[in-house]
Amino acid sequence: MEAxxxxxxxxxxxxxxxxxxxxxxxxxxxTKLPELAKHVLEDADPEFPSKVQKGDFxxxxxxxxxxxxxxxxxxxxxxxxxxAVLAKSFARIFYRNGINVGLPLxxxxxxxxxxxxxxxxxxxAGIVKDLTKGIEIIFSxxxxxxxxxxxxxxxxxxxxxxxxxxxx
Amino acid sequence: xxxxIAEKIIGEHAGKEVSAGDIVIANVDVxxxxxxxxxxxxxxxxxxNLIQANNPERTVLFIDHAxxxxxxxLSNAHNILRNFSKKTGVILSEIGEGVCxxxxxETYVNPGDILIGADSHTCTSGALGAFSTGMxxxxxxxxxxxxxxxxxxxxxxxxNVAGKFKKGVYAKDLILYVIGEIGADGATYKALEFTGETxxxxxxSERFTLSNMAVEAGAKTGLIESDETTKAYLxxxxxxxxxxxxxxxxxxxYERVINIDASKLEPMISSPHTVDNTNTAKxxxxxxxxxxxxxxxxxxxxxxxxxAADILKGKHRHPDTRLIVxxxxxxxxxxALEAGYIxxxxxxxxxxMAPGCGACVGVHQGILADGEVCLATQNRxxxxxxxxxxxxxxxxxxxxxxxxxIAGEIVDPREVL
Numbered sequence: 259m260e261a262x263x264x265x266x267x268x269x270x271x272x273x274x275x276x277x278x279x280x281x282x283x284x285x286x287x288x289t290k291l292p293e294l295a296k297h298v299l300e301d302a303d304p305e306f307p308s309k310v311q312k313g314d315f316x317x318x319x320x321x322x323x324x325x326x327x328x329x330x331x332x333x334x335x336x337x338x339x340x341x342a343v344l345a346k347s348f349a350r351i352f353y354r355n356g357i358n359v360g361l362p363l364x365x366x367x368x369x370x371x372x373x374x375x376x377x378x379x380x381x382x383a384g385i386v387k388d389l390t391k392g393i394e395i396i397f398s399x400x401x402x403x404x405x406x407x408x409x410x411x412x413x414x415x416x417x418x419x420x421x422x423x424x425x426x
Numbered sequence: 427x428x429x430x431i432a433e434k435i436i437g438e439h440a441g442k443e444v445s446a447g448d449i450v451i452a453n454v455d456v457x458x459x460x461x462x463x464x465x466x467x468x469x470x471x472x473x474x475n476l477i478q479a480n481n482p483e484r485t486v487l488f489i490d491h492a493x494x495x496x497x498x499x500l501s502n503a504h505n506i507l508r509n510f511s512k513k514t515g516v517i518l519s520e521i522g523e524g525v526c527x528x529x530x531x532e533t534y535v536n537p538g539d540i541l542i543g544a545d546s547h548t549c550t551s552g553a554l555g556a557f558s559t560g561m562x563x564x565x566x567x568x569x570x571x572x573x574x575x576x577x578x579x580x581x582x583x584x585x586n587v588a589g590k591f592k593k594g595v596y597a598k599d600l601i602l603y604v605i606g607e608i609g610a611d612g613a614t615y616k617a618l619e620f621t622g623e624t625x626x627x628x629x630x631s632e633r634f635t636l637s638n639m640a641v642e643a644g645a646k647t648g649l650i651e652s653d654e655t656t657k658a659y660l661x662x663x664x665x666x667x668x669x670x671x672x673x674x675x676x677x678x679x680y681e682r683v684i685n686i687d688a689s690k691l692e693p694m695i696s697s698p699h700t701v702d703n704t705n706t707a708k709x710x711x712x713x714x715x716x717x718x719x720x721x722x723x724x725x726x727x728x729x730x731x732x733x734a735a736d737i738l739k740g741k742h743r744h745p746d747t748r749l750i751v752x753x754x755x756x757x758x759x760x761x762a763l764e765a766g767y768i769x770x771x772x773x774x775x776x777x778x779m780a781p782g783c784g785a786c787v788g789v790h791q792g793i794l795a796d797g798e799v800c801l802a803t804q805n806r807x808x809x810x811x812x813x814x815x816x817x818x819x820x821x822x823x824x825x826x827x828x829x830x831x832i833a834g835e836i837v838d839p840r841e842v843l
Contacts, residue, residue: 273610273700275808282788283813285492286499289465289506301815321611324644325808327546329466329562350615350646351546355562403449403576413564418474423451423576 261382263341263362265313269373270302272319276352278302279323279331288330295337312339315379317371319345323352332356332363342379344368344386344397357404360412366397428675430582431649432617435557435672439540446581446679455481455539457569460488460526462787463544465506467567477513480573485516486526486534493521493782496790516570524755524781527551527723530558531634532757536660536668537652542569547723547805549640553633554659555652555672557617560641580617580646581681582674583608587624589689594840596733597632598725598803598823600624600686601639602694606704607684614644616681619674624688625650630659631727638724639805642701693838695801696821699809707826707838715820716798718743718831721752721779722786725803725824728761734828735767737842743775744834750792751776752784774831788813801830 278301280294287294299306299316316335322345323331332355335343342362346369356363364379366386371377375390379397386395400408403425410416416424429437430446437443440450459467464487471477479485487507495501504521511518519529526543527550535541537555541548544566551558561575569575585604618640625633633650640648651673660666693707720726720734731753743749751771753759759781762768771778779785785792786804794800794817802812807819822830825839832842 275810277788277808277810281810281813281815283793283810285462285787285789286497286503288462289469289499289503301810321614321644324610325546325806327463327544327548327560327562329463329544329564333466347611347614349611349644351560351562351641354565358562358564401449401578413568414470414474417476417568417572422572423574425449425451425576 261380263379263381265315265341265377266311267315267317267371267373267375267377268306268310269371270316270318273321273324274302274318275325276323276328276331277325280328280334291330291333291337294330295334298334298338307338310338310340313341314339315377316340316343317368318343319368320347322348324349327351329355329359332361333359336361357408358413360408362408364397366395427679428677430617430678430680431555431619431651431672431674432557432580432582432647435538435540436577436579438538444579446579448579450577450579451574452540452577453574454542454569456484456534456541457566458486458488458526458530458541458543458548459563459566460491460545461493461504461507462491463563465503466563467544467570468506468510470564470567471571476571478571479514479516480571482515484534485570486519487511487516488519488526488529489521490525490782491787492789494780521782522756522780525723525726525783527638528727528754532663532755536665537656537670537672542566542575546641547638549645549647550634550638550723552640552648553630553637553650554656555650557647559647580615582617582619583613583682583684584680585618585620585684585686587620587622587686587688589624589687591688591691594693594825594843595691596823596825597628597635599691599694600688601636602696602704602821603691605639605643605702608643610642610700610702611644616645618645618648620648620650626653629729630655631729635724642805693823693826693840695826695836696807698807698818698820701807701821707822707836710836711838713836714799715747715801715830715835717748717750717792717794717800718827719750719785719792719800719802719804720824720827721754721784722804723754724805726752726754726758728758730803730824731762731767732765734824735770737825737828738774738832739770741774741832743831747831747834749774749776749831750779750785752779753781755781785812801827801836803827
C-alpha cells in the first residue's frame with residue numbers, strides 16, 4: 259500500500275447501508291463484480307458511479323456499511339478506484355470486509371470535509387490533510403492485526419502467503 | 427474475575443483464558459454461506475487453490491435468498507455452490523429447504539459452539555448459547571478451509587428483562603423497542619446477552635427472534651444462556667445429547683446493563699428507513715399498507731404463523747392490500763400445513779411462497795412499486811431493501827402484520843385480539 263494517497267472527496271451522510279452500496283435488486287450481478295461496480299453507491303448518489311475518479315475518497319458520517327454481510331459492497335468501492343473510505347464510524351462486518359479485500363477504512367471526524375475537497379492521506383502518519391481547506395485531521399490507528407492483513411493485500415493473499423493466519 | 431458467555435465460548439475455542447478486547451485465533455465448529463455470499467467465498471478459495479473444507483459435515487451452503495432462482499445469472503451462481511458441495515463433500519441446503527438461520531438452529535448448531543456465517547443475521551443461533559456471528563465471504567471461506575478464524579473478544583451489554591408481556595405484545599416488540607433505545611450503531615463490536623425472568627419464560631422461537639436482530643443494534647452476536655427450554659428444543663430436534671449448560675458467571679463484567687420492564691411495552695413498529703426509527707403501532711395507526719409480508723428468519727416460525735393465522739381465520743385481506751406468507755423452513759411449512767395455518771392463509775387471500783428468504787432481500791417474490799408501503803415481519807427496513815429505493819418498509823410482529831392486512835392500514839393488533 260502506498261504511504262500517501264491523494265484524491266477528491268465524495269461526501270455521504272450517516273447510516274449508508276450495504277443496500278445503498280450494492281443493492282439487492284442487483285443480486286444477479288454479484289458474480290460479475292466489474293458490472294456491479296458500475297452501480298456502486300448509485301442509490302445514495304446517482305452521479306457517483308459515472309463521475310468517481312481513480313484515487314478519490316468516499317467520506318461519510320457514522321455507521322458506514324451497516325446491514326448485510328455482503329463483501330461485494332467494499333469490493334466494488336475498491337473496484338471503482340476509490341483509495342479509501344473515511345467515516346466517523348463503520349459497521350462491524352463492513353469494517354472486517356473492507357480490510358479483507360484491501361480497502362483502507364479510516365475512522366476520523368469527517369464533519370469539516372466537504373464534497374469536492376482535495377484530500378491527502380498519510381497512512382503511516384495517520385493524518386488526513388484537507389488541501390482545499392488547509393486543515394489536518396488525525397485518524398484512529400487501524401488495529402495491528404488488520405494492518406498485517408491490509409499490508410498483505412487482504413486476507414486471501416495473507417493466507418496464500420503463510421498458509422495459515424500469521425497475525426502475531 | 428467472572429466471564430461473560432462470549433468470553434467463555436471464545437476462550438474454549440482459543441485454548442486459553444480470554445477477556446474482552448483480546449484478539450485470538452479460534453477454532454470454529456460450524457461454517458455457513460448462502461447464495462448471495464457463497465459464490466464469492468468459493469471464488470476466493472479457488473483464487474488461492476484452497477478447495478477444501480476442514481469439517482465438511484458441519485459446513486453448509488444454503489440456497490435461500492433467491493430460491494428458486496429468478497434468472498439465469500443466479501441459476502449459474504447456485505451451480506457454483508452445488509459444484510463446490512460435490513467437490514468437497516460439504517452440505518448443500520437446496521431451494522425450498524428454508525432460510526439459513528432457521529435451518530442452522532433446527533439442525534446444525536449446539537450450545538457452546540462457534541458458528542461463523544456469511545450473512546449478517548448469523549447471530550440468530552446465539553439464542554442456543556452458541557457464539558454465532560456474521561462475517562463476509564472471505565472470512566467465512568478461510569473458516570471453511572482452515573476451520574478457524576480470528577476474533578476480537580467483544581465487550582458485552584446485558585439486556586435484563588423482567589415482567590410479563592401484555593396481550594398483543596411479543597418478542598418482536600421487545601427487540602424493536604431495545605433497538606430503538608440502543609440505536610442502530612449503539613452496540614457496534616459488542617455482544618448482547620439477553621437475560622432475566624421474561625427471557626427464561628420464552629420459547630426458543632421467541633428467543634431466536636431476539637438474537638436474530640442483535641445485528642440491527644450493530645452487535646456481533648445476541649447470546650442467551652442455555653437452559654431446560656434449550657434442552658427440550660434439542661430433544662425435539664433429535665440431538666439432546668448435544669445439550670450443555672452455557673451461562674455467564676455471576677460476577678461477569680458487563681460494559682452496560684439495560685433493564686427493561688416487559689409489562690410496560692406496547693406493540694412496536696420500525697418506520698422507514700432505519701430499524702431504530704421506532705414508534706408504537708398505535709402512533710402509526712391509519713398508515714395505508716399496500717403489501718403485508720409474514721415470514722423470514724425473524725418471524726417465519728410455526729408460532730409466528732399460528733399467531734397470524736388465528737387473526738386471519740375466517741377473515742380476508744383488505745382488497746387494496748396484498749398478503750405474502752413465506753414459512754422459514756420446510757419443517758415449519760409441514761407443521762403449518764398440519765395445523766391448518768396454510769389453508770387459513772390461502773383462504774384469507776395470501777400468496778404462500780416456498781420456504782426461504784422470500785421478499786425480504788429485494789430479489790424476487792414481492793418487490794415494491796414506487797411509493798408503495800410494506801408492513802413486514804422481517805428484521806430490516808433500509809431504503810432499497812425490498813428491491814426499490816422508492817418503497818417504504820415498516821417492521822412489526824406477525825400479529826400487527828396480520829391485523830393490518832385485514833384493515834388495509836397499520837392497526838394496533840389488540841383491537842382484534
